[in-house]
Amino acid sequence: KAGVTQTPRYLIKTRGQQVTLSCSPISGHRSVSWYQQTPGQGLQFLFEYFSETQRNKGNFPGRFSGRQFSNSRSEMNVSTLELGDSALYLCASSGTSGGPTDTQYFGPGTRLTVL
Amino acid sequence: AQSVTQLGSHVSVSEGALVLLRCNYSSSVPPYLFWYVQYPNQGLQLLLKYTSAATLVKGINGFEAEFKKSETSFHLTKPSAHMSDAAEYFCAVSNAGGTSYGKLTFGQGTILTVHP
Numbered sequence: 001k002a003g004v005t006q007t008p009r010y011l012i013k014t015r016g017q018q019v020t021l022s023c024s025p026i027s028g029h030r031s032v033s034w035y036q037q038t039p040g041q042g043l044q045f046l047f048e049y050f051s052e053t054q055r056n057k058g059n060f061p062g063r064f065s066g067r068q069f070s071n072s073r074s075e076m077n078v079s080t081l082e083l084g085d086s087a088l089y090l091c092a093s094s095g096t097s098g099g100p101t102d103t104q105y106f107g108p109g110t111r112l113t114v115l
Numbered sequence: 116a117q118s119v120t121q122l123g124s125h126v127s128v129s130e131g132a133l134v135l136l137r138c139n140y141s142s143s144v145p146p147y148l149f150w151y152v153q154y155p156n157q158g159l160q161l162l163l164k165y166t167s168a169a170t171l172v173k174g175i176n177g178f179e180a181e182f183k184k185s186e187t188s189f190h191l192t193k194p195s196a197h198m199s200d201a202a203e204y205f206c207a208v209s210n211a212g213g214t215s216y217g218k219l220t221f222g223q224g225t226i227l228t229v230h231p
Contacts, residue, residue, distance in 0.1 A: 004158070033217040042224060043205065048217025055216040090158055094217070100209040101147050101166040104219060106158035 001026055004093050004107035012113045018079040021110045025072050025093030032074040033104060034066060037088040046089075049074055078112075086114045117142040117208050117215075121222035129230050134193040136225050138180075138206035141187065148189040149207040149219065150180055159205065165189060176200070201229045 005024045013019050025032050034046040045058040049068035066076040072093070078085055088111050092104035122137040140146055147166050151159040163174025170182040180191045189206060203226050207219040 031217050033219075035219075043207075043219075043221040045218045045220070050216065056218050058218070092159075100215050101164070103149075103161050103164060104217075106151075106160070108156075108158045 004091060004105050006089075006091050006107040006110050008110060009108065010111045010113075012115060013081050014115050015081055015083060017081050018077065019081060019112060020075055020077050021089055021091075021112070023074045023076075023091030023093075023107060025074070025091075026105055029093035029095060029105075030072055031094045031097070031102070032068055032072065033092045033094070034074070034076050035090045035092065036060075037090055037109070038086075043090070046076065081114045083114050085112065087112060117146065117210060117220050119206050119208050119220055119222035121204075121206050121225050123225055124223065125226050125228065127228040127230065128196045130198055131195050134178075134191070134196045134200065134227065136191040136204050136206075136227065138189045138191065138222060139187050140189060140206075140208045142208055142210055144210045146208045146210050148180075148182060149209070150174065150178070150189075150191050151205045151207060153203045153205065153224075155202075162191070162204075196227075196229045198229050198231065201227055203227070 007022045031050045033048040037043045048056040052068045063079045068074045088109045090109045092106045094102035094104045118141045120139045149164045150162040163172045165182045173179045178193045203224045206222040
């Protein structure tokens with residue numbers, strides 16, 4: 001099976017712009033979670049989608065949003081970019097139920113740099 | 116609320132020596148615990164997980180971890196380090212409940228260096 005794929009791998013934007021990141025989960029997986037990884041804050045949970053519905057959300061401002069399509073592919077959007085949004089954004093997919101014991105399989109991430 | 120503390124942001128061992136990476140958790144309900152490894156410029160790869168079955172969990176690449184409820188710990192060990200083990204390791208916790216769907220709470224990570 002193909003793993004989790006994320007596009008693009010690298011992105012450079014300027015403050016005030018918006019950005020959309022894409023994630024394709026492992027075939028058959030219905031749960032997709034997003035995380036932000038920075039040197040200062042570590043790995044932080046953004047949100048989780050299951051069958052096109054957001055089931056859980058972390059403590060991030062409303063500028064961070066996401067969606068999931070009927071084929072389980074997911075996108076996240078960050079509007080009005082700030083310098084502090086520079087980070088590695090990781091997507092993970094898990095099983096058919098997305099339960100707490102399911103293994104999350106991570107993609108390689110999208111490295112976002114905000115100038 | 117749940118949290119994870121990894122003791123030691125950097126651990127250095129010699130090749131062939133024991134690897135011990137420490138993880139303590141805090142959770143108001145029975146936890147599920149995970150260890151992931153991250154190599155440079157890559158995503159995270161699962162090493163092993165504890166989901167309330169056996170307390171001693173064996174994972175990939177010779178790693179294992181023991182869940183100790185009395186100590187709220189889930190330390191990761193490997194008897195003999197290889198150069199290829201050099202990476203960053205993350206301990207994570209999840210638990211049952213609607214507010215935990217798809218959410219792993221991670222520790223700050225431990226960078227493992229292996230010397231020849």
